[in-house]
Amino acid sequence: MAAFRGAVEAGSHALETDLHLSKDGVVMLSHDATLKRCFKDIRKVADCDWEVLRTLRTVKKPSQSMPRLLDLLEYLGQPEQRDVWLLLDIKTSNLPTLLPTPTPQSARSYAEVATYPARYASLITLSHSTISMAPNKNFSWTHFFPPKPEFTDNDISQSLSGKVYMVTGANCGMGKELARVLYSKSARVYITCRTKEKCQKALADIRGAGSAGKGGEVIPLQMDLADLQTVRTAAQAFLASDREPMLHGLFNNDGVMVGDNPGNTAQGYEEAIGVNCIGTFLFTQLLTPALAAAARSQSAANTVRVVWLSGFGLEQFAPEGRGVDLDTLDEPKPGIARYGISKAGVWLLAVEYARRHKADGIVSVAINPGNIRTELARNQGMALKLIAGAIVYPVIRGVYTQLYAVFSNEIATQFDYTKEWVIPFGRIAALRADLIPATQPTEEGGNGNAKQFWEWNQDKVQEYM
Ligand SMILES: NC(=O)c1ccc[n+]([C@@H]2O[C@H](COP(=O)([O-])OP(=O)(O)OC[C@H]3O[C@@H](n4cnc5c(N)ncnc54)[C@H](OP(=O)(O)O)[C@@H]3O)[C@@H](O)[C@H]2O)c1
Numbered sequence: 001m002a003a004f005r006g007a008v009e010a011g012s013h014a015l016e017t018d019l020h021l022s023k024d025g026v027v028m029l030s031h032d033a034t035l036k037r038c039f040k041d042i043r044k045v046a047d048c049d050w051e052v053l054r055t056l057r058t059v060k061k062p063s064q065s066m067p068r069l070l071d072l073l074e075y076l077g078q079p080e081q082r083d084v085w086l087l088l089d090i091k092t093s094n095l096p097t098l099l100p101t102p103t104p105q106s107a108r109s110y111a112e113v114a115t116y117p118a119r120y121a122s123l124i125t126l127s128h129s130t131i132s133m134a135p136n137k138n139f140s141w142t143h144f145f146p147p148k149p150e151f152t153d154n155d156i157s158q159s160l161s162g163k164v165y166m167v168t169g170a171n172c173g174m175g176k177e178l179a180r181v182l183y184s185k186s187a188r189v190y191i192t193c194r195t196k197e198k199c200q201k202a203l204a205d206i207r208g209a210g211s212a213g214k215g216g217e218v219i220p221l222q223m224d225l226a227d228l229q230t231v232r233t234a235a236q237a238f239l240a241s242d243r244e245p246m247l248h249g250l251f252n253n254d255g256v257m258v259g260d261n262p263g264n265t266a267q268g269y270e271e272a273i274g275v276n277c278i279g280t281f282l283f284t285q286l287l288t289p290a291l292a293a294a295a296r297s298q299s300a301a302n303t304v305r306v307v308w309l310s311g312f313g314l315e316q317f318a319p320e321g322r323g324v325d326l327d328t329l330d331e332p333k334p335g336i337a338r339y340g341i342s343k344a345g346v347w348l349l350a351v352e353y354a355r356r357h358k359a360d361g362i363v364s365v366a367i368n369p370g371n372i373r374t375e376l377a378r379n380q381g382m383a384l385k386l387i388a389g390a391i392v393y394p395v396i397r398g399v400y401t402q403l404y405a406v407f408s409n410e411i412a413t414q415f416d417y418t419k420e421w422v423i424p425f426g427r428i429a430a431l432r433a434d435l436i437p438a439t440q441p442t443e444e445g446g447n448g449n450a451k452q453f454w455e456w457n458q459d460k461v462q463e464y465m
Contacts, residue, residue, distance in 0.1 A: 001067045014085035026050040027069040143312040149425035151404040160187035161215045169254035171198040173374030174398045180209045183216040192223040225279025227266035228464045235286035246294035249406045250306045259379035260335040276342035282461040295361030302412035305363040307405045308350035313340030323348040323438045351439045352454040354417040365405040369398035370424030397425045
């Protein structure tokens, strides 16, 4: 770690490191597969458990221990290091138990992409051949390598006193940081978490993070999107909080990245689609009267907004021209594909909501917040965690994308949901061209897929409306 710290302190913009797995699966940072050169030990990294590796010290001074990837990520996660890039060289020879050996086909694609930063190429090949997560032909690299954010919390110049926002999933990750920012700007912030304990902890963390704006307030609501009954209860609790409750912004931040064996929701739907789409749909529907009331009360147009957390899965997993293919939804597929499809579904809901509630003065924006270092990949295996964690950015960057979607004037004046969405870290970008027809119903010249997916969700929540 001293070497990495030294490089950063000397002004390095990027670090590159080799990865090896310990016997018990801890990702270690080591150039060599063996311990001989640095530690004068004849064993290999792969032969030793982390408990053993942690005790070793380099023979040469300053007698350092072998760091874990986690140690480096924690160091780079600090705000001062947020602009340092990290390239990870994953040794395929070291991962036979986790990943199949690359095929000749993938070896060829390795060569084809080798003009790309060489170390990253091996990651692409690896992911391509193993978990169908590598960028496909429709994929745009700008999601992975976005420019620095131009819109930050400093661009919300006005006090948010008197404004009300709802942030779902605020016990960790982007939701918690987002709630903190809104609170610091004097907003009344409703947060949702799955359990009472998580609500209390989130409340303490957000308040404890300091700098509450004058009049700022945080109010927790318990809600599990995997149980529509709790969704209704949470929405009712919010709606009962005032005579004509107003909501100036809804951040549909909650989301689950399911593993390969996802469970079912309380109402029996597969977890990814149940939480990310059906539960989110119901909550948004129930809160719409408060959003419409807030929009009526504003003199400036297009300031009341709903943000929907889609992701790069929209470009990666959405079937050509459709978004979500309801006919194949139940077919077996890896968890990561289910997650990607559900995130394409979130986008469909965002565009259909925009169409239906334009007349109410509510703006609906689908976003990819960026690849952000959060707990999202917690249900994934080691291989996917490694790949998903290879190029990630600090939480605040994803929060900037969300703030841009709700507070930027560009959204009020330029955003066209039928052609565009918002990408990291706060930019309006063109939709994948083949998806554009999905945004419009057939009677308006589209293929009606957003409408069809909306109605599919509506059918599932009817009983709870
Ligand atoms: N991180 C990224 O790179 C990335 C990229 C694209 C999109 N996104 C989206 O951004 C959003 C925020 O994610 P994050 O990255 O901040 O991850 P995170 O730290 O895992 O936060 C996800 C939040 O969603 C909550 N959640 C999960 N299942 C839920 C359920 N059944 N009911 C209610 N809440 C539930 C989690 O609560 P628990 O802690 O109780 O599980 C947590 O509060 C998600 O929608 C995610 O899909 C993230």
